[in-house]
Amino acid sequence: MRRFLSLWAALCICWASTFVNAQRKTESPNFIIILADDLGFADLSMNGSQQIRTPNIDALAEAGVNFTEGYVSSAVCSPSRAGLITGRNQVEFGHDNNLSNVQKGFDKDYNGMPLTEKTIADRLKSLGYKTGLIGKWHLGNESHFHPTKRGFDEFWGYTGGGHNYFRSAPNGTGYLSPIESNYKTPQKITYITDDKGDECVDFIKRNKKEPFFLFASFNAPHAPMQATKADLELYRDIKDEKRRAYAAMVHRLDVNVGKIVSTLKKEKLDKNTVVVFLSDNGGPVDHNASCNAPYNGQKGILLEGGIHVPFIIKWPSSLPKGKTYMHPVSSLDLAPTFYELAGGKTESGQFSGVNLIPYINGENTEIPHQDLKWRFTISAAIREGNWKLVRIPDNYPMLYDLSKDVSEQHDLSLEKPEIAKRLLKKLGEWDVKLPHPVFLEGAEWKHNQLQLYYADYQLKQPTNK
Numbered sequence: 001m002r003r004f005l006s007l008w009a010a011l012c013i014c015w016a017s018t019f020v021n022a023q024r025k026t027e028s029p030n031f032i033i034i035l036a037d038d039l040g041f042a043d044l045s046m047n048g049s050q051q052i053r054t055p056n057i058d059a060l061a062e063a064g065v066n067f068t069e070g071y072v073s074s075a076v077c078s079p080s081r082a083g084l085i086t087g088r089n090q091v092e093f094g095h096d097n098n099l100s101n102v103q104k105g106f107d108k109d110y111n112g113m114p115l116t117e118k119t120i121a122d123r124l125k126s127l128g129y130k131t132g133l134i135g136k137w138h139l140g141n142e143s144h145f146h147p148t149k150r151g152f153d154e155f156w157g158y159t160g161g162g163h164n165y166f167r168s169a170p171n172g173t174g175y176l177s178p179i180e181s182n183y184k185t186p187q188k189i190t191y192i193t194d195d196k197g198d199e200c201v202d203f204i205k206r207n208k209k210e211p212f213f214l215f216a217s218f219n220a221p222h223a224p225m226q227a228t229k230a231d232l233e234l235y236r237d238i239k240d241e242k243r244r245a246y247a248a249m250v251h252r253l254d255v256n257v258g259k260i261v262s263t264l265k266k267e268k269l270d271k272n273t274v275v276v277f278l279s280d281n282g283g284p285v286d287h288n289a290s291c292n293a294p295y296n297g298q299k300g301i302l303l304e305g306g307i308h309v310p311f312i313i314k315w316p317s318s319l320p321k322g323k324t325y326m327h328p329v330s331s332l333d334l335a336p337t338f339y340e341l342a343g344g345k346t347e348s349g350q351f352s353g354v355n356l357i358p359y360i361n362g363e364n365t366e367i368p369h370q371d372l373k374w375r376f377t378i379s380a381a382i383r384e385g386n387w388k389l390v391r392i393p394d395n396y397p398m399l400y401d402l403s404k405d406v407s408e409q410h411d412l413s414l415e416k417p418e419i420a421k422r423l424l425k426k427l428g429e430w431d432v433k434l435p436h437p438v439f440l441e442g443a444e445w446k447h448n449q450l451q452l453y454y455a456d457y458q459l460k461q462p463t464n465k
Contacts, residue, residue: 028211030273037222040283040290052247056258069328070311080280085119087335087351091375094438103440110438112140120335121151127342130207134199135217156181156199165192165226193220197256201263221249237464243289271317279309296408301452302381327367382427389423
């Protein structure tokens with residue numbers, strides 16, 4: 001009898017565990033991050049573009065929440081992605097610079113996102129999620145930094161910072177590096193934005209019976225400026241050739257966003273899938289003819305044009321439709337949001353960001369962040385309420401009231417010295433506590449970035465004329 005009771009108890013525990021796991025898998029939302037690369041804030045029709053039509057991205061905002069004050073944690077690709085994927089401000093673990101060749105005096109084994117950091121893929125995988133990365137990595141080329149060792153079950157893409165859109169080479173490097181995949185023999189590139197979209201669709205279909213996290217890491221509209229003939233024809237009215245290519249590349253990105261969303265609907269996954277769309281930084285107007293209007297600045301600097309990005313979250317089962325959220329939020333908020341929605345318990349100091357859902361739904365009436373801070377190589381910035389201060393090496397700090405001056409045209413540092421001094425002290429106290437960078441980009445970039453602060457930027461939407 002005792003043996004029978006023990007067996008029965010074991011069966012009950014096993015059944016209960018199976019039931020709980022099955023229930024969790026049924027209730028746990030899926031997560032998809034769709035990340036554009038070097039997209040200008042102005043270059044979506046939802047943000048007023050008169051040249052570029054983006055109906056599928058617009059539809060995400062119409063069906064979800066549009067964060068008008070959405071920021072990323074850095075003004076360039078690699079550190080921005082490190083912050084996004086960990087939920088921790090990347091300068092707090094030494095990932096300050098953009099990832100490039102190993103500089104003299106540095107160790108190639110540290111030329112990537114530090115192994116001390118857990119990714120959101122690591123965390124979700126521990127909760128029973130299938131995890132996949134399609135596209136760009138840019139967080140380390142050495143084998144120990146590889147996506148499959150940073151929490152991703154599946155990887156199709158390339159570990160560098162960009163890629164040719166039409167071809168690769170078997171022994172190629174840089175933009176011609178071969179496509180990697182750990183679950184199939186990669187197909188020949190047709191147009192890489194379409195190929196990534198197809199791989200995202202395939203990932204969704206193969207993993208639809210279990211909770212999944214998909215990082216759809218596009219390189220559009222990052223250089224090289226390469227578009228299909230058909231898409232270029234759609235934008236033949238744009239006279240500037242680089243701008244025309246850029247518009248065509250954004251159009252093709254939008255088509256593939258639509259491809260991902262329509263697959264979720266066909267597979268009846270759309271209601272319980274959290275879909276996020278954002279760009280890794282502002283548009284580099286001097287390289288890809290993007291536009292960040294009404295924001296001043298561009299990729300590489302901490303004016304609004306470098307860090308203020310399109311930012312959308314859609315989750316039909318739980319978030320309001322067509323809501324505009326107007327308090328500052330950060331890409332650092334996505335990892336803790338996903339982790340808690342998946343059933344994880346956040347510990348103090350685990351993330352720099354916060355779970356956004358209670359703020360969106362009004363359960364928490366506070367604002368998500370009392371301040372946001374940035375540091376990128378030569379410059380640093382802080383936003384507190386509507387006040388924003390930017391510190392650069394060769395001039396006084398710049399102070400702006402964003403409630404009246406979103407284009408950062410009127411420096412108030414000399415008119416409001418008490419505010420400038422307080423914010424500069426707050427920023428400095430944070431800055432001196434940060435660790436040394438674990439790697440550096442080439443020194444020539446410091447001069448280039450400084451010059452960008454003094455350039456003139458287009459602050460109104462371009463037209464075809």
